[in-house]
Amino acid sequence: MAMTSVRVLLVAAGALFMIAPFLIMVSTSFEPDTALLPSPPHFFPQNLTFSNYLDAWNGSDFGRYFLNSAYVSVLTTVASVAISAMTAFAFARFDFPAKNLVYGILLAGLMIPGIVVIVPQFILAKSLGLVDSLNGLVFFYTAGQIAFTTFLLRAFFERVPIELDEAMTIDGAGTLRKFLRLYLPLGRPALATAGVFSFLGAWDEYVWALTVISDSSKRTLPLGIAAFQGEHSTAWGLVFAASTIAVIPVVAVYIAGQRHLISGLTAGAVK
Template sequence: MSVAAHARPRPAPSPGPQRPRLRAATVGRYVALVVGATVMVLPFVYMLSTSFKSQTYVLTIPPQFVPHPATVANYTTAWGSHDFGRYFVNSLIVAFFTTVLSLLLSSMMAYGFARFGFRGKEVLYRLLLLGLMIPAMMLIIPQFVLAKYLGLLDSLAGLVVFYVAGSLPLNTFLLRGFFAAIPVELEQAMQVDGAGPWTRYRRLILPLAKPALATATIFTFLASWDEFAWSLTIISTPSKQTLPLAISLFHGQNSTLWGLVFAASMIAVLPVIAVFLIFQRHFVQGLTSGAVKG
C-alpha cells in the first residue's frame, strides 16, 4: 500500500483561546472609544443646554442637560448687545480672505515643490517647514514691528496678512504630499497637447486635489476664526474687533450670566461646524495623504 493511501487530512487547528481574546480586545476598543467620545462631547452638550436656560436654572445641582423650561432669550440678547453682529461679520471677513489667499498661495507653492526642480529646492522647503516648529507667541513682537512698518496695525488686513503667513507652512506640507501622489503621466499627456504649467495646475491638479484642499480649508478657517493673541495685540478700535475678542470682553462684563456667555459661544461655533460638515467628506483622505507622502 502506498504512502499516499495512508495519508489522512490533518484536522484544522483549534482556535483555542484566541477568539475570546479577539472579542475582548474588540469590546475594549469600543468601550474606550465610547468613553473618549463621551468625555469630548459632554462639555459641548452642557454648554448647548446651558445656553437655553434662564439664569435661575444655570447652576442647578445635579446638572440639568435637558433645559426645562427652555428659552432662546440668551441668543437674542447676545446677538443684539455690545455690537455682537459686527464682530461676527469681522471674523467672517478675516476667516474667508485668509482661507482663500492661503489656499491659493500654498497650492501654487506646493505644486512648484512637487513637480519642478530648481536650485535650492529642498533647502527652501525645509526652511518653510521651520515655521511649523516656531511657537506663535515667539513671533508676536517681530510681527508687531513688521505690521507697524507696513502700516497694518489696527486693521483687518493686518490680521489677514499674518494669518496667511502663519498657515502657509502646514498647508504647503499637506498639499505637496498630495500633489506628489498624482501620476506624472497625466500631466505629460496634457503637456503633449500643449498645456502649460498654469493650465495643468488649474485644470488637472486642483480638481484631483479636492481632499487635500478640503483639509487645508478646515485647518485654515478654524485657525483664523479662533485666533486671539495676535488680534488682541494689533486691534485697538472696538468696531474692528473679531469674535474671540468680543466674547472675552463679553464674558468679563457678564461673568455671572453663564447662559448669555454660552449662547454667544454657541453662535461663534456655528460657522466652524458648518465648514467642517461641508468638507468633512474629504477630510480624512486629505490629511493622511499629506502626512504620509512627500
C-alpha cells in the same frame, strides 16, 4: 468579538469625554442668565429659554463681530489655500536650486510657537500700517498658515501620476494649464482639508487679534465674546449662547468638508 466590544466602548467613552464640555455649554446657554455655573453641570437645560441668544445677538454689536470674523476667515482661507497650492505645486513638480533647503526653512517655521514672535510681528504690523485693521489680520493669518498648508498639499500633489503630467505636456499644455486642469481637480480632497484648517485657524484665533485690535468696531468674535465677561462676575448664559452661535459656522464648514477630510489628511501617507 469581545475585543471589538471593548474598542467600541473605549471609543464611545472617549467621544463622550470630548463632547461633554460642548453639551454643558449648549445646555447652560438655554438656561436663565446666571453669574454661577450649574453645579453639578448637566447636559440638558432645566429651565428652557431663548433669551440669552436674543440678548447675545442684539447686544454689544455681536452681529458686527460675527461679520468681521466671517470676512477675515473667508479671505484668509481663500488666500492661504491659493498661495499654498501654487507653492506646493512648485515643490512637488519642479527642481530648482536649494529646493530642499527652502522647503526645510519653510517647515522650520512650524516649530516656532506663535507667541514667541508676537512682538516682532507687532513691530512689523505697525511699520506696515496694519494695526487695527481687519486686512492686517488676514495678512498675518495667511502668512502663518502657509507652511502647514503647503506641507499638506505638496504630499498630495506628489501622488498625482507623473504620466498624466507628461501626457498633458505632449498635448501642448503649459504649466498653468496643468496646474488648473490636472492638479487642482485631483487635489480637491487636500484643498478642502486645507480650507477647513485655514478657516478654523482664522475663526478661532484670539491672541493676535487681541494684540493688534483696539477699535471695538473691528473686533472679531473671540474678542467680542471675551468682552461679555464682566469685571467682577460673568453672565455665563450669555457667554455660552454667544459661544454656541460662534461654533455654528465651524460645524457647518466641517460638515461641508468632511467628505474630503480623511483622504486629505492621509495624503502622501501611502505611495
